[in-house]
Amino acid sequence: MPDVSGWKGATLPRSAKTPRHARQAVRRWLAGSVAAVESNALLVVSELVTNVIQHVPTGVQRDWVKVRLGFADDFVRVEVIDPGTTRSQPRFKPLRQGSTKRRGRGLGLVADLSVRCGTHIAACGDRIVWADLAAGVPDAAQEAIQDIGDSVHARPRMRPLSVRPSQPAGLTAFRSR
């Protein structure tokens, strides 16, 4: 996997306002980025955080949602982490053209907006859903990206533009998985 660093993140208390708070955090972290990256990141984080509120049960020590952004040379990774559930698992169904179904579109939209996205469960049981967002136009070369052990949905490669925020100084660097 490409190197992702300069992570920014927050653990948000869970409520009906969490999607809004997540969007506010993402907007702040992406200040100075390419506008398309910011608007895609806001949509993606909204969908992923809303999914946690809708599909992951609450409970003692479960009333939180973590949101993280990581920066690579040509994409931004959006991660949303929840305490996990055995009731369901994220399904990235492709969006059907002309479909008027109201439910089951969120992760299809996320897959559509991202170069790749996926989900896995951490050793501690937390669920991670992530999406890599690039700025650019579709490249002619298409490449299937394989990531054993993770459920990854690959899209055509994008020609990169810089997506790093203008002032990344002072961020803690982590290695990507």
Ligand SMILES: Nc1ncnc2c1ncn2[C@@H]1O[C@H](COP(=O)(O)OP(=O)(O)O)[C@@H](O)[C@H]1O
């Ligand atoms: N964080 C999550 N944990 C467990 N299941 C999830 C999570 N996010 C999504 N899902 C499952 O994936 C399905 C598809 O999600 P989505 O495309 O956003 O549609 P919708 O939220 O409208 O049902 C959901 O219906 C749910 O069963």
Ligand SMILES: [Mg+2]
């Ligand atoms: Mg949804």
